[in-house]
Amino acid sequence: MNIALIAHDKKKDNLIRFVQKYKSIFTNHQLFATGTTGQRIIDETGLDVHRFQSGPLGGDQEIGAFIANHKMDLILFFRDPLTAQPHEPDVSALIRLCDVYSVPLATNNGTAEILVKAVERGEVENRSTLKKNEREEGN
Numbered sequence: 001m002n003i004a005l006i007a008h009d010k011k012k013d014n015l016i017r018f019v020q021k022y023k024s025i026f027t028n029h030q031l032f033a034t035g036t037t038g039q040r041i042i043d044e045t046g047l048d049v050h051r052f053q054s055g056p057l058g059g060d061q062e063i064g065a066f067i068a069n070h071k072m073d074l075i076l077f078f079r080d081p082l083t084a085q086p087h088e089p090d091v092s093a094l095i096r097l098c099d100v101y102s103v104p105l106a107t108n109n110g111t112a113e114i115l116v117k118a119v120e121r122g123e124v125e126n127r128s129t130l131k132k133n134e135r136e137e138g139n
């Protein structure tokens with residue numbers, strides 16, 4: 001399963017703690033992240049992470065492109081709702097694409113807890129498999 005991990009600056013500590021807590025689950029999946037978030041996860045958890053550009057430099061859009069190509073199965077995006085982001089349009093576009101493609105998205109710790117437990121139980125669908133099945137069924 002391809003999982004994207006993203007956190008705004010004031011939520012990065014929060015995300016790191018979350019990834020450490022569920023490291024045994026994350027270790028079984030392919031992890032992707034925006035640049036700074038990804039580097040911190042690598043440094044502080046030892047997990048293998050594919051890093052995109054930093055969010056303000058296009059990282060959110062790169063993850064969006066993966067979503068549009070059915071290559072991202074889950075997004076955990078620890079957003080900071082109290083700080084204006086210079087790349088707010090990119091943030092909105094990423095969230096919009098999750099809705100366009102029905103990709104599960106958590107924007108806070110509480111929802112992320114629920115989703116990661118669903119991943120552990122094997123309840124989150126793999127997008128590429130889902131797309132292949134739809135093609136075969138002619139949808």
Ligand SMILES: O=C(CO)COP(=O)(O)O
Nearest residue numbers: 034035036037054055056
């Ligand atoms: O800004 C971000 C998401 O919108 C996160 O980017 P960084 O992980 O590079 O800080």
